[in-house]
Amino acid sequence: xxxxxxxxxxxxxxxxxxxxxIIAVVAFSQGVQHLADLSINYMLKDDFGxxxxxxxxxxxxxxxxxxxxxxxxxxxxxxPLFGYRRKSYIILFGIFDALGWIALSxxxxxxxxxxxxxxxxxxxxxxxxxxxxxxxxxxVASQASxxxxxxxxxxxxxxxxxxxVRAFGTLISAFFSGQLLHYFTKQEIFMMTxxxxxxxxxxxxxxxxxxxxxxxxxxxxxxxxxMQCIKDFWTFFxxxxxxxxxxLIFCFMMAPSSSTIMFFFYxxxxxxxxxxxxxxxxxxxxxxxLGVLLYNNYLKDVPFKKIFITTTILYYxxxxxxxxxxxxxxxxxxxxxxxxxxxxxxxxxLVGELNLMPILVLACRMCPKNIEATxxxxxxxxxxxxxxxxxxxxxxxxxxxxxxxNDYSKLWLFIIVTGVFILMPLPWVGVVQEDKILQxxxxxxxxxxxxxxxSDTVSTSNLRQEDDxxxxxxxxxxxxx
Numbered sequence: 450x451x452x453x454x455x456x457x458x459x460x461x462x463x464x465x466x467x468x469x470x471i472i473a474v475v476a477f478s479q480g481v482q483h484l485a486d487l488s489i490n491y492m493l494k495d496d497f498g499x500x501x502x503x504x505x506x507x508x509x510x511x512x513x514x515x516x517x518x519x520x521x522x523x524x525x526x527x528x529p530l531f532g533y534r535r536k537s538y539i540i541l542f543g544i545f546d547a548l549g550w551i552a553l554s555x556x557x558x559x560x561x562x563x564x565x566x567x568x569x570x571x572x573x574x575x576x577x578x579x580x581x582x583x584x585x586x587x588x589v590a591s592q593a594s595x596x597x598x599x600x601x602x603x604x605x606x607x608x609x610x611x612x613x614v615r616a617f618g619t620l621i622s623a624f625f626s627g628q629l630l631h632y633f634t635k636q637e638i639f640m641m642t643x644x645x646x647x648x649x650x651x652x653x654x655x656x657x658x659x660x661x662x663x664x665x666x667x668x669x670x671x672x673x674x675x676m677q678c679i680k681d682f683w684t685f686f687x688x689x690x691x692x693x694x695x696x697l698i699f700c701f702m703m704a705p706s707s708s709t710i711m712f713f714f715y716x717x718x719x720x721x722x723x724x725x726x727x728x729x730x731x732x733x734x735x736x737x738x739l740g741v742l743l744y745n746n747y748l749k750d751v752p753f754k755k756i757f758i759t760t761t762i763l764y765y766x767x768x769x770x771x772x773x774x775x776x777x778x779x780x781x782x783x784x785x786x787x788x789x790x791x792x793x794x795x796x797x798x799l800v801g802e803l804n805l806m807p808i809l810v811l812a813c814r815m816c817p818k819n820i821e822a823t824x825x826x827x828x829x830x831x832x833x834x835x836x837x838x839x840x841x842x843x844x845x846x847x848x849x850x851x852x853x854x855n856d857y858s859k860l861w862l863f864i865i866v867t868g869v870f871i872l873m874p875l876p877w878v879g880v881v882q883e884d885k886i887l888q889x890x891x892x893x894x895x896x897x898x899x900x901x902x903x904s905d906t907v908s909t910s911n912l913r914q915e916d917d918x919x920x921x922x923x924x925x926x927x928x929x930x
Contacts (some may be wrong), residue, residue, distance in 0.1 A: 459626040468589050471616045475582030478649040480618025485642045487626050488635040495643050497561045500853050502844040503708040507841040512701045515833035522826030529661040536658045544651035546574035549906040550643035562782040580826045586611050587825045613741040620734035627727020693880035701833025701874040705842035705867040713854050719786050733798045740802025753807050761802035765871045767797045775860045
């Protein structure tokens with residue numbers, strides 16, 4: 450076992466790219482900011498008296514920046530800031546992120562609208578930094594693909610690093626989030642959370658990136674031409690091999706969410722305290738890390754269709770097991786509520802992560818050169834938009850079934866109805882054709898290289914003509930003198 454770990458560490462060290470460090474810091478900062486999740490939930494529930502449905506709706510509105518991630522990707526791909534495509538944006542929006550948490554600690558509980566506005570600012574800042582980090586991630590994966598015969602391994606490794614480190618940050622924050630609420634106020638926890646984006650800003654100053662002079666940008670370079678980036682993106686997205694899998698991912702992520710109503714059920718019916726809710730979040734994060742490790746070590750070579758179908762069916766049955774809890778059957782069987790929730794959470798999150806990882810790896814593999822951030826952001830925004838609609842669908846079903854903080858009698862029916870949505874995308878999983886997707890991507894890369902070579906040839910000939918003209922002018926001046 451130790452020999453295997455040593456070999457894996459040696460292989461990682463040999464292929465280590467300094468960009469992994471900033472990728473890890475971005476991912477960790479994003480994950481550890483979940484320290485404030487419970488405080489936010491309790492603020493909306495206790496301070497503002499929101500119902501489960503309204504809490505789900507309002508929180509979904511604050512995540513709007515994650516839906517338009519391609520726009521942020523387009524900016525960082527084509528518009529250098531202070532001479533850098535990535536570094537300056539991380540610093541700028543890291544500062545905004547920290548200021549958002551500080552303002553939330555000072556003014557967040559004054560009114561619901563100020564709290565939602567500040568949460569929106571925090572989500573916007575975190576989202577932009579996330580886009581830049583994922584752009585660096587895709588760039589590293591693309592560089593590795595030119596050195597490896599199996600791009601699947603490179604993509605899965607890079608995706609596993611990013612989401613594994615993010616889950617590790619979530620793990621640490623979850624361990625303390627519940628306990629901190631016993632000793633500190635929500636406002637103090639918000640202030641603590643501001644330290645993490647501040648640390649990211651500090652570290653980003655040491656990130657080494659090639660500086661770009663905006664005055665000398667070559668508009669023939671596709672990265673520097675915003676309209677060309679949009680055209681490349683649209684041309685690539687029009688391919689049926691691309692937009693059909695994207696539509697499948699979107700439908701899969703649209704499954705109605707039960708997170709807010711279960712938070713109310715845990716606190717009001719089961720009487721769980723913040724400390725145990727923190728333990729549940731810790732189990733979620735631990736299961737996420739375990740899922741990433743299992744996928745990266747044993748499942749990364751399994752075809753997408755096979756692993757997606759299997760894990761989706763498993764996830765459906767794990768999700769339906771919550772009916773046992775909400776109908777209190779576990780008590781009749783002599784199973785403690787906390788013990789049942791811990792066990793159910795492990796299985797639900799583990800299978801859910803194994804279900805999501807192939808989608809993330811597929812997204813990484815689909816991204817073309819020069820519009821890495823834009824394309825990957827679009828794919829991630831598809832996931833986020835689906836999740837946002839899932840939250841709103843969940844709120845709508847809660848209202849239709851009359852499930853609220855005063856009546857949980859039909860919560861079991863809510864779980865049955867919403868569980869059907871998990872299985873709905875399975876008949877269309879055949880639209881994902883991995884080999885053809887990669888062939889189309891390689892063909893598109895070859896066409897772009899050909900166009901770039903042609904533009905370079907034109908630019909070179911123009912430069913030569915300018916040099917010749919300059920030389921003739923100098924000779925004429927010498928003759929006159």
